[in-house]
Amino acid sequence: MRFIFVIIILLIASCQDTGYDENDTYLYKNQHKIQVRTTGEGFPIIFAHGGYLDLEMWDPQVEAFKNSNQIIRFSDLGHGKTIRSDTSTLGYEIINELTIRYPHEKYVLVGLSWGAMLCVDFALNYPEKVKKLILVSPGLNGWPYFKDSLASKNYKLRQNAIANSDTLKAAKLFHQNWVIGPRRTEGELDKDFYSESLDLIVRNMSRHWQEDWSDLDTIVARTRLEHIKVPTYIIVGKHDAEDILLIAEEYHSRIENSKKIEVDNVAHLLTMENPKRFNEILKEILND
Known part of the structure; x- marks a missing residue:
């Protein structure tokens, strides 16, 4: 009991x-x-x-x-x-x-x-x-x-990738500008943060393409x-x-x-x- x-x-x-x-x-x-x-x-x-x-x-x-x-x-x-x-x-x-x-x-x-x-x-x-x-x-x-010339260039390249239905390229370009930063390189980021943030962007772009x-x-x-x-x-x-x-x-x-x-x-x-x-x-x- x-x-x-x-x-x-x-x-x-x-x-x-x-x-x-x-x-x-x-x-x-x-x-x-x-x-x-x-x-x-x-x-x-x-x-x-x-x-x-x-x-x-x-x-x-x-x-x-x-x-x-x-x-x-x-x-x-x-x-x-x-x-x-x-x-x-x-x-x-x-x-x-x-x-x-x-x-x-x-x-x-x-x-x-x-x-x-x-x-x-x-x-x-x-x-x-x-x-x-x-x-x-x-x-x-x-x-x-864009007033930032590098961000503007990145945006144009990303629009071309979208027009060509290249999801991964578009995601990587977005990641470069809005996560890494226009004036930094991948090597300057923590590896886990780099991978986690890129995976999040790829997942959302792929799931909701355009x-x-x-x-x-x-x-x-x-x-x-x-x-x-x-x-x-x-x-x-x-x-x-x-x-x-x-x-x-x-x-x-x-x-x-x-x-x-x-x-x-x-x-x-x-x-x-x-x-x-x-x-x-x-x-x-x-x-x-």
């Missing part, structure tokens, strides 16, 4: 939701099936990934913050395990649907590159829901790409950056493309309540290249 009682107690304990188990769920909007993962408890952070990446790029941040925050992350249209329909959808409205599903008064938004652009659109349209805006290696809707992403706001963000009033933090790696460094400075100069942070020895995908340093910065921002 005592043995049966112990077994029952163990079964009950195993069924309890600790808040830290993370599995794929899906958000349905405009016939899209959008991949979502959540874990943890506490003040909510919504993470938005970069282009040709997916929600898995945030794994190091999940491990670092799941014991103190609710982590909400998703794969945009054309990424991860998300299945898109033929309907156009605004990216910031996907983020808003997440705030409806996981209701809180306010959220911290963390976006990298493309994801930063979606977070900016959200902050402009739903400022009352944003506590802090964290833009990592951010792009900018309305920016005249598939459309979500839409940016039709009101171009660059025309109204002064409207952003929430505390904003812009984080860039010093080895990133010239355009991203210039964009970071524009955000910083035009958003009144902003701070720019430059990180040594990293390029665009700094959250994965040096997760320890990025997590330290993120913790400081959350505690600020």
